[in-house]
Amino acid sequence: MLNKETKERIQALYRECIKALGLKPRLGQRVMIAEIAKSLGAVHEDEKGARDNQAGIAVVEAGTGTGKTLAYLLAALPVAIEKEKKLLVSTATVALQEQILDKDLPNLKKTISMPFNFALAKGRGRYLCLLKLDKALQHLSGLLSTVDLFEQSPEEKDRELFEGLLMKYGSGQWDGDRDRLPEEIEDSQWSHLTATHRECSNRRCPHFQNCAFYKARSAMEEADVIVANHDLVLADLSLGGGAVLPAPDKTIYVFDEGHHLADKALNHFRLEAGVRAQRQWLQQLEKGIEQFVSAAGIPHGLMHSLSEAPQNIRDVLQAINLVWPLVMDMMGDQEKLRFEDGVMPENLRQLLINMKSPLQSLLMCLDKLNDMLQKSLDPKEDSDFTRDVAEAWQAPMGIMLARAEQLSEALSWLCAQEAEGALPVARWLSKVPFGDSWDIRMSASPIAVADQLRKNLWSRCYGAVVTSATLTALNSFGKLSWETGLPEWATYERVMSPFNYPELGELQPVSLASDPKSDQFQGDVEAWLKKEIDLSRGTLILFSSRAQLEATRDTFLSDWYDQLLCQGFLPKAEIVRRHKERIDAGQGSIIFGLASFAEGIDLPGNYVTHVVIVKIPFAVPDDPIQAAISEWLESRGRNPFMELTLPAASIRLVQACGRLIRTESDHGRISILDKRLLSHRYGKLLLDSLPPFRRIS
Incomplete structure (x- = not known):
């Protein structure tokens, strides 16, 4: 039950907003505030802060014109602050995210007497990496011979752009967020300026103190309200929660545009591998390991696995070379081929299984090599490599490790066989563009994500709100409940639009x-x-x-x-x-x-x-x-x-x-x-x- 003080605070804040913003009180908005507050107020924690009951999930369909953003902010924010939780607002579209960040939250902050801070959370790939920018400029100036396993070195025509970005970031005119650049930047250009989590050396990086991504993370830690998107929330949950965003048990989630949550989750859990694409990066890796050994030698701790790596790569490539004509024959003139009941033909499945053992050995080697290169960047650690070698090779090897992990995970889904009676996994082949030609992509996806969401989200979060103007289908919440795995203790409410x-x-x-x-x-x-x-x-x-x-x-x-x-x-x-x-x-x-x-x-x-x-x-x-x-x-x-x-x-x-x-x-x-x-x-x-x-x- 919501305590009296919190209930009165929410009511007072609502009156402040109505008066300051010149709004008409709306019945539907008041009902939505009350339902969310009641649901979150039913959560109880023991002395150690653990939730001791199954409450706190409100599902509210709010018709157009309800003013749902204001309703869920006013209902959930006082509870979050009182309980020392983070309020995380997640959207499906950039347009709504921008509206909440640029309009709704600033207006609310100016209007109500309860102080709060808010911040935007984005994935690492949306932020500038100073180390990679520095390397790109050094390469263009001839001061650095960049290791490039992808044959995509920065181009001279981009020098002016890169120098301009460095100046803007250094002077504080730009915060390093790609989406806040006044001009468009091509993906091919941005790839030289941003780092994946495998490329990033974190606190070992010489630019860590000025890192755009970690500055944004720091601002997020100080915020009461964090705005993100469904993709980032799902990615964080798949890593166990708390990797990029606050831990689920410390968070009250609001999923605005909640009717997209299941589809976003399905896309997130889908795994795929292009046959020609896999062959290309493995060939690049074989060449790269040869260059690496020539430049750095083989450390004692990697003597066995690194010397076997070329043969492991050739074994995987041999299987891939056999897969290509087989899938071409299966596809024929079709653009897409789905395997009935998710059952992959046994001859194709066996070829994919043959990749798993050499790939696993390769994966362990790359993981250990990446760890050694990371440690060699830290002057406080015992180094296996010189700092020059570590700086040159850590990022490209990190990318290769990530690709090996992706292929390994995709093979696990593609080759698996579901238990009798279990939900099948959808598996299919499709033709996709690849350079000037085309590739055949092998894909696997669960057909439902209810179990994953139930396990990783609903049973772990402190509280949650799912809202949209369209949560019911044919006047029923049944489709949403089945697809998202909403628990039986969730509460449901339909708030009609005030429009006549x-x-x-x-x-x-x-x-x-x-x-x-x-x-x-x-x-x-x-x-x-x-x-x-x-x-x-x-x-x-x-x-x-x-x-x-x-x-x-x-x-x-x-x-x-x-x-x-x-x-x-x-x-x-x-x-x-x-x-x-x-x-x-x-x-x-x-x-x-x-x-x-x-x-x-x-x-x-x-x-x-x-x-x-x-x-x-x-x-x-x-x-x-x-x-x-x-x-x-x-x-x-x-x-x-x-x-x-x-x-x-x-x-x-x-x-x-x-x-x-x-x-x-x-x-x-x-x-x-x-x-x-x-x-x-x-x-x-x-x-x-x-x-x-x-x-x-």
């Missing part, structure tokens, strides 16, 4: 002559758009496929040239900027967008008064993970369309409809050009899950 939808907007299910499966559908869509789109207004047209978007663009480009903005032909931010500029000037503007424009885009008022959804956003039918889940459901006599496909489409459809009404003064129309909403029985389920717009025909 019947007065603000209308919903038009359009019955074209054909449905999306017909060849006639594209022509019917174009005919309807030509007749119904008002070129003087702000319009958002959402497509489910890039091919259809581009085909429609080709049809209308000449007639709509002054109004049309298409995703894929301009950056997303530039499309939004130009669109707003045109509407502000009293002109019309039309956006053709895909899935990323159906969610997270905020175009209030006249910026969008007509949203057109070309068809029901069903998932791509050839997605191997979704296909594996469907196969597993069918094997148990269940209906994958009703349990998986339709609920997922419902969430995406609600998100797309949410682009129309963003404030209480907005108005407009949503048109859905998919007659299946009216002709199929499931159409009523989809329509009933949408906001209650006034229905028109």
Whole structure:
């Protein structure tokens, strides 16, 4: 039970915000605050600080306009400060993360009487590594012969950029965060300036005191509120928690855009290995070890394993050379090949198993070598190598160790055989670009992450809030609960939007002559758009496929040239900027967008008064993970369309409809050009899950 003092503090802070920000008190916002506070207040700890009950997880679907960010901050922050926990707010998109960091938290800090600090948490790869920048500049000046196992030395054309970044960082004009650079920087350029955890020598680095990443980590340690993204949270949890972010038992998590959590987790646990890519880096490693031994010799502690390393590499390469023609034959002309029930053909599986033993020996050798090189950077340690050798070789060997670890983990998933009755692992092959040619990538992924999230997150965290405008599917939390493994003690609440939808907007299910499966559908869509789109207004047209978007663009480009903005032909931010500029000037503007424009885009008022959804956003039918889940459901006599496909489409459809009404003064129309909403029985389920717009025909 929330103690009286904390409850009164939350209520007082809410009144302060309402008054200072000139907001109207909203019933839904108050309900959300109360539910979150009640859930977190039910957590009890023993004298050692260990949680002694199963409470503290609130799942709140908050309709558009609820003011959910303010609600969860006001409910959770006082509890976090009182209990000496960190409040970690995690988002799925950069847009929401920036809004929370640049607008919501600064406004709250200025408004309420309770002092707090906040900081942004990002992965190491988003920050400048001074050591690598220094090495790149020395290499360009001819002062350093950089060891380069990847044949990608810094280029002379980048010298001016690198020198400018060093000056900006040294003068304090830039904090080393890639995302805060005023200009874009190519991945190929940034790769010379940032370090992976295996390349980083941590406190042994001569630049440690000025390190951008560790400065950010230090600021995070002082913060009461930490803003991160789902990917970083999942990466930290997979390392045991507390590796980059605060430990779970010291943290109250808020997963905003929580409907993405399961998909993000699935992507995080997916492992893959390109056949040609693996062959390339192993060949580079063989060459690199030869160079290393020539330059540094073989220390006594590595005499046996390092002398065997070339043969281990050749053994792995021999197996890979046999894998390539086999997978090529399996693929044929297909772009993707999924193995039924996740069972890999035994001849391919045996070839992959043959790699494991020599790879394990190689992995142990690289791990020990990396550790020796790390220690040789520290003047306080007994050195196996000179400092020059350690500085030259530690980073490239660290990268090679990381690649060996990734391959070893991928092989474990690819070769494993699940116990009878256990959830299968999805396994598949796919053709992917590789240089000027292509590669075949072998992939493996669990089909569900509920057990991992239950074990690593829900059972360990002090408390958690999962929120979004779309957590239910077909008016049920069942899909979310199953996919994310939410525990039975979690509490669920739906907070309705304060918007009066019947007065603000209308919903038009359009019955074209054909449905999306017909060849006639594209022509019917174009005919309807030509007749119904008002070129003087702000319009958002959402497509489910890039091919259809581009085909429609080709049809209308000449007639709509002054109004049309298409995703894929301009950056997303530039499309939004130009669109707003045109509407502000009293002109019309039309956006053709895909899935990323159906969610997270905020175009209030006249910026969008007509949203057109070309068809029901069903998932791509050839997605191997979704296909594996469907196969597993069918094997148990269940209906994958009703349990998986339709609920997922419902969430995406609600998100797309949410682009129309963003404030209480907005108005407009949503048109859905998919007659299946009216002709199929499931159409009523989809329509009933949408906001209650006034229905028109």
